[in-house]
Amino acid sequence: MKQKVCVIGAGFSGLVSAGVLAKEGFEVSLYEKNLFLGGRASSMNIEGFHFDKGPSWYWMPEVYDQAFHRMGVKRSDYYSLTRLDPGFRVYFDKLDYVDIPDDYNELRDLFENMESGGAVALDRFMKEAREKYTLGVNGMARMPSVSWMEFLSPALWKSAMKMDLFSSVADHVQKRFKNERIRKIMEFPVLFLGASASRIPALYTMMNYAGMCLGTYYPSGGFAGVVKGFEDVVKDLGVEIYAGTAVTGFETNRDSVTRIVLEGKQGVETDFVVGSADYAHIDTLLASKKRNYKSDYWKKKVFAPSALLYYVGINKKMEDIEHHNLFFHAPFDKHIDTIYSHPSWPDDPLFYVCCPSKTDEGVAPVGHENLFFLIPIATGLEDxxxxxxxxxxxxxxxxxxxxxxxxxxxxxxKKSYGLDDFKQEYNAYGGNAYGLANTLRQTAVLKPSIRHRKLHNLFYAGQLTVPGPGVPPALISGEIVADYIIKNYQLKNGAL
Structure with a gap:
């Protein structure tokens, strides 16, 4: 008899865990409280404009390809990719900007023009970043991190010495570059990992390699096309999808979940549960004595930024922007301080603007432009x-x-989206948009565990557990949990 798995939440981690488990022979049901799938990667259509409401940066394409491969298909059969050149633009002042070229030799020339010796410094920086990327994405990022015993391998510790876990991104960048603009460009990729560059381990300079060497892409259909691809795969694998169906509780015995409880309906029996919705919310569906963490636990955690978003359509074309645009014309450290050190609304905010109609004419009416504005902000603010x-x-x-x-x-x-919307649509703790910060004290085993400590068949996936915030980590998270269930089921009952 097939083992039954109930997956809660149809974001990327939920879709991938459901697909991998179904591919391995489990009977999988996927429950999503909203009428749409994709979690924060949802979309909307307004008067001829198509807006991706969440993720807009497509980095680390091999992670997406790997997720589709784990489900037995090719990503290219579901959507195509366009490599952007320039990858993104950084504005420093009025009509004063730097375009980050897709070609690495052009990037070297850019850095050399900005700082004498910048090209050689960039080579050294990216060589180290490439090693971290290989070791991180293909190694540590894919570990379940349920025990420190996983990290006792001498080979792993040897690798860890190359990963700069105990120095910061800011220190790493400042040792190699003197030019302030280069420093801002190199610190940008970690902005949404959840802390200032002075608190993020230098391991995460691997994101510079991901974005500046592996390339920035646009998926056909935007991120809605990516979600549709995953949805089609899991349906083909036999996953039963229940959209508009909220899970409101659990029935448990001494050490396991026996049923999930649906809103206004009877419980559904299950052998395993994967909670890929907001971790803190799922915990509240359990009786207080059965919860993995107390409420005070979450209050002490450091969260990655949330966001105030605006979806804007204009009836003109724009000449002086690219697909991705970063506005660093305001004091960088001052804004970062209002997110992490002294949570408050910023006086002089940095912001990001995406203009997908520069690449995809189908997201706006003819002669119009599609604009997505994002201000990174702290969680828990008044909205x-x-x-x-x-x-x-x-x-x-x-x-x-x-x-x-x-x-x-x-x-x-024009439509806005903020903290209260994240709470309402995703039950997001504090209105978080990106999950927990990737600080050293919230890395690996120090993150909320994928495994429930008291209920042996309840597991967690998504941005509040390993490996961390962002779409590629969410995809990996879905694989990690699926693999953990497969391994333990096989150990207990033999091969499927």
């Missing part, structure tokens, strides 16, 4: 319409000033 309007007015004015183009009078569509 209101007045605050959102204040910041929209502020960043639109700065966007116009820096790019030299007027768009206020050309806005035909």
């Amino acid at each position: 209101s319409e007045e605050i959102r309007e204040h910041y929209f007015s502020m960043i639109i004015s700065r966007f116009e000033e820096v790019t030299g183009e007027n768009i206020k009078e050309h806005i035909v569509v």
Whole structure:
């Protein structure tokens, strides 16, 4: 008889864990409280504009390919990729910007022009970053991290010495580059990992290699196309998907979950449960004495940024922006301080603008432009319409000033999305958008465990557990949990 698995939450980690388990012979049901799949990678259509509501950077393409491979298919059969050149643009002042080229030799020339010796320093930096990427993504990032015993291998410790776990990204960058603009460019990839560059282990300079050497891509159909690809695969593998179906509780015995409880319905029997929705929320569905962590535990954790987002459609084309645009014209450290050290609304925010219509004409009506604005902010702040309007007015004015183009009078569509929306749609603790910070004290075994300590058949996947925030880590997280269940089931009952 097939073992039954109930997966809660149809974000990327839930889709991948469901697909891998189904491929290995489990009977899998996937429950999603929203009517759409993809979690934070949802999308919407307004008056001819198609907006991806969440992720917009497609880095580390081999991680996506690996996830599809684990489910027995090829990613290329579901969507295609366009490599962007430039990968992204960084604005420092009015009409003063740097484009990060896709070609590495051009990148070397750029760094050399910005700083004497910059090309050689970049070579050394990327050589180290490549080693960290190989060791990290193909090694440590794929470990379940349920015990320190996993890390006792001499080979692993030898590798760890190359990974700069005990120095910071900021220290690593500043030792190699003097130019302040180069430093900002090199520190940017860790901005959404959950802490300032001075607190993120230098291991994560591997993200520079991922973004600047492996390339920045755009998937056909945007991230909605990626979600559709995973959805099609899991359906073909026989996963039963129940959208618009919230899990509201668990029935348990002494050491296991016996049933999941659905809103307004009878419980569903199960052999295993994968909780890929918000970890802290899933814990609250258990009786207090059965929870993996007490509420105070989450209050003490360091969260990656949340975000205030705006989806904007304008009835004109823009000349002076690229697909991805970073606005670093304001004091960098001051904004970072309002996210991590002194949580508060920033006075002078940095922000990011995505313009997918530069690459994909199908996301906006002819002659129009699709714009996605993002301000990284702390979790747990007050959210209101007045605050959102204040910041929209502020960043639109700065966007116009820096790019030299007027768009206020050309806005035909506008919708905001903030902390309260993350809470409402995803039960996100504190309105978090990216999960837990990848600080040293929240790495590997020090992250919330994928395995419940009291209920042996309840597991967790997603951005609040290993390996961390971002779409590629979420995909890996789904694989980790699926593999852990497969391994333990095989050990207990023999091969499937």
